[in-house]
Amino acid sequence: MRRSQQLGFALLERNRIKVFGGSLLKGNAKEKRPISIKKAMHLVIRSSRAKGRFSLLKKDIQIKRIISNQADRFGVRVYKQANAGNHLHLTVLPRSRAAFNGFIRAITGLIARTVLGTERGAGKGLQFWDQRPFTRILEWGREFKQVTAYLRQNTLEALGFEPYRPRSSRFNPSTA
Secondary structure (H helix, E strand, C coil), X not given: CCCCCCCCCHHHHHCCCCEECHHHCCXXXXXXXXXXXXXXXXXXXXXXXXXXXXXXXHHHHHHHHHHHHHXXXXXXXXXXXXXXXXXXXXXXXXXXXXXXHHHHHHHHHHHHHHHHCCCXXXXXXXXXXXXXXXXXXXXXXXXXXXXXXXHHHHHHHHHCCCCCCCCCCCCCHHHC
């Protein structure tokens, strides 16, 4: 009689939620944001107010500096970042849930203040970001490379080096 082979941990991972936030949230979140400290995460923050003089591209150097400084401060590794003018893409690996939450809180506040040119507390009631940040846990290898290529393509389109090409909702949280 043959013994059945033990199932691996991949079977347990299949049912876990890997995406959170952005347009997927309707109202208040009922569960915690899924965070991985062993796998990279794709993070997207979007603002419909980031147009014209408030475009994120106009403050690209300051935004990169903010992200780098806060990543060092909170212990979050940033693999790749892309500024598309009205939204930012980041591929990150946090060291803990607290580090990731602090990192998101810090960069969203600092970037909004930098783009709007306001001081802390001056923009009470002013909402810069459209929704909560979108995150997705990535598998290493093929999926990570696909997201990296998506970020590169998004940057080239934002800078005008390539025409915009619509893509499937797989990596684009605005169409999810």
